[in-house]
Amino acid sequence: MPVSPHHAAGLALRHQIFGAAATDAQIAKASAFLRPMQDMVTADCFGQVWTQPGLDLRQRSLATIAMLIALGRSHELRIHVRGAIQNGVTVEELGALMRHAALYCGIPAAVDAWLNTDATLQDLGLVAAAPEQTP
Template sequence: MASQADRVAEAHKTLYDQGLAVRTDVTGADHVHRSLQNGSSDFARPMQELATEVGWGSIWTRPGLDRKTRSLLNIAMLCALNRMTELAVHVRGAVNNGASEIEIRETLIQVAGYCGLPAGLEGVRVAERVLDAIREQQSGEKSSTAA
């Protein structure tokens, strides 16, 4: 019979594993690898584990909202909180989750109306850089496949 500590450890592992899968689907394997590498010190590792387990494993796997909606909500919240590094990650994630550029732009306009123009303007600058990079990457991929 498993001890209480074993059951808790297994629950954490289950949420972490689910979270890692969702995090990878949304933000991409390269980003997840970099995040986990950067958070590999004894000091930083527990925060990466918490983000993966709680944010991605517990919240992103809940029923009730699809991933695109969660992405657009994250864009709005991160922009409102002035967390531009994370905003860039979630703009890319929103595209991966099927959000259009118009939906991303309209989310940022909503932010500007409710959180202030500086927040919306900065969000647009960050999002546009990410969207330009995605288009450039896709263009490069199309060129290499055509060759």
């Protein structure tokens, strides 16, 4: 089956944002049932929407994270925090976004987002874990 221009553009963008190894592993691990979803994400989401003019990748990352917080999608949030860092979003900007989300999305959604963002930033070595408390 030939690869469409949108699929090729989307795959290149996914490689740029999330890394070739992580992207290719996600696609390779997709079952026959999940493969159409991966193709849709690659061609439609990244090949058409993320590549259209109007917002740069940094702005798209911030908007995406805000929407994921509002929807309570922690798994996707962790993935997109990594992508946001790659797209130039700073740790300070992520913190400001969490505080903003607390007001507009609610404290429970923001707390969940904060915890998942902190864990991802720790994984990336961008923030330190809290010191151990001794009783």
